[in-house]
Amino acid sequence: MKVAIVHDWLVTYAGAERVLEQMLNCYPNADIYSLVKFLDDDSFIKNKDVKTSFIQRLPFSKSKYRLYLGLMPLAVEQFDLSEYDLIISSSHAVAKGVLTGPDQLHICMCYSPIRYAWDLQHQYLKESNLEKGLKSFLARLLLHSIRKWDLRTVNGVDHFIGISKFIQRRIMKLYRRDAKIIYPPVDTEMFKPLKIKKKNFYVTCSRMVPYKKIDLIVQTFSEKHPEKELVVMGDGPDYKKIKKLAGSNIKMLGQVSFETLHKNLNEAKAFIFAAEEDFGISPIEAQSCGTPVIAYKKGAANETIIGLNAENPTGVLFENQTTSSLSDAITLFEKNYEKISSTACIENASRFSINKFYNEFKDFIELKFQQHEAHK
Numbered sequence: 001m002k003v004a005i006v007h008d009w010l011v012t013y014a015g016a017e018r019v020l021e022q023m024l025n026c027y028p029n030a031d032i033y034s035l036v037k038f039l040d041d042d043s044f045i046k047n048k049d050v051k052t053s054f055i056q057r058l059p060f061s062k063s064k065y066r067l068y069l070g071l072m073p074l075a076v077e078q079f080d081l082s083e084y085d086l087i088i089s090s091s092h093a094v095a096k097g098v099l100t101g102p103d104q105l106h107i108c109m110c111y112s113p114i115r116y117a118w119d120l121q122h123q124y125l126k127e128s129n130l131e132k133g134l135k136s137f138l139a140r141l142l143l144h145s146i147r148k149w150d151l152r153t154v155n156g157v158d159h160f161i162g163i164s165k166f167i168q169r170r171i172m173k174l175y176r177r178d179a180k181i182i183y184p185p186v187d188t189e190m191f192k193p194l195k196i197k198k199k200n201f202y203v204t205c206s207r208m209v210p211y212k213k214i215d216l217i218v219q220t221f222s223e224k225h226p227e228k229e230l231v232v233m234g235d236g237p238d239y240k241k242i243k244k245l246a247g248s249n250i251k252m253l254g255q256v257s258f259e260t261l262h263k264n265l266n267e268a269k270a271f272i273f274a275a276e277e278d279f280g281i282s283p284i285e286a287q288s289c290g291t292p293v294i295a296y297k298k299g300a301a302n303e304t305i306i307g308l309n310a311e312n313p314t315g316v317l318f319e320n321q322t323t324s325s326l327s328d329a330i331t332l333f334e335k336n337y338e339k340i341s342s343t344a345c346i347e348n349a350s351r352f353s354i355n356k357f358y359n360e361f362k363d364f365i366e367l368k369f370q371q372h373e374a375h376k
Contacts, residue, residue, distance in 0.1 A: 003030040004084040008093040010037040016111050020090050022185045026362045033079050038062045070142050073149045097153035105372040108157045112167055112278045113174045117146045127210050159368050163279045164300035184279055185357035188349050191288040194266045201229035203268035208236030213274035215242050222247035224327040265289040287314055288349035290342030294329050312344040
């Protein structure tokens with residue numbers, strides 16, 4: 001079985017790249033295709049050669065590759081995959097649009113249909129300051145054409161894998177296709193509980209971008225809970241803006257080492273998570289350290305955090321992305337703190353281990369390949 005894995009772009013080591021890393025553990029001989037590759041460290045892809053598209057050679061592609069969104073459908077269609085038996089697209093943008101034949105099996109690991117072209121278009125335009133004017137019109141026209149292309153390419157996928165029930169519903173809504181749910185791998189061995197005592201502070205960790213809502217968390221603790229300490233880890237475009245919101249009870253640590261992250265996740269009273277995520281790795285890493293989570297009740301948080309109404313809760317879920325809703329959740333958490341055990345958090349996190357992903361992913365691929373070959 002000759003295998004190709006098609007990944008949207010290789011520019012960092014984030015959630016989708018962690019999944020790609022484990023795909024390569026399943027299929028170490030697979031060839032990798034990607035629109036662009038600008039990695040400082042190739043170790044997670046086993047230092048393999050990556051076959052890139054013409055976008056790799058365009059001006060400013062290293063820093064401005066996203067500006068070539070309009071060319072990405074054309075670029076991904078130029079990959080010649082005719083020699084492969086199995087194609088796995090690792091897709092949150094255009095990777096699923098590769099061209100395949102009837103004797104080939106194409107399975108798409110879908111992190112999400114293209115968010116900014118579908119239900120998050122208006123949020124994307126607002127955050128990019130593209131709500132009015134000629135640039136706004138051109139952006140909307142481009143996203144309209146991307147949507148049409150995205151729907152056309154659905155038929156080229158034999159089977160979809162969704163990374164959560166939340167994404168499964170999005171795939172059904174937009175593509176009218178069912179998807180097998182396989183949760184992404186979380187390194188629960190690395191984020192293990194330490195033999196240290198809990199301290200009386202809360203923690204959050206994230207890249208500082210608008211949808212992560214770190215500003216909401218900082219504002220809530222500054223204005224509504226000035227008596228409670230919050231430790232904030234992470235850096236990004238919004239760092240300075242968020243720091244201005246921080247009261248004296250907020251510690252802004254910026255980018256930290258793994259040792260600092262691990263220690264703070266273990267010592268914290270709870271981890272705060274206010275984003276609407278397709279999956280969300282950091283709340284699971286916190287639970288793996290034995291730390292409860294206070295999270296926004298939307299997206300995959302409903303699946304990865306067990307609320308107070310369950311037998312073995314691992315956190316508290318709040319209804320709205322507002323300071324009052326988060327504040328109420330913090331108060332509710334403190335009243336019910338004794339009901340949430342570190343053991344329950346650790347056991348819940350184990351559902352998302354690397355081994356669990358490896359076995360579920362490989363079993364699904366092998367089954368579908370056998371069925372595919374039997375019907376040839």
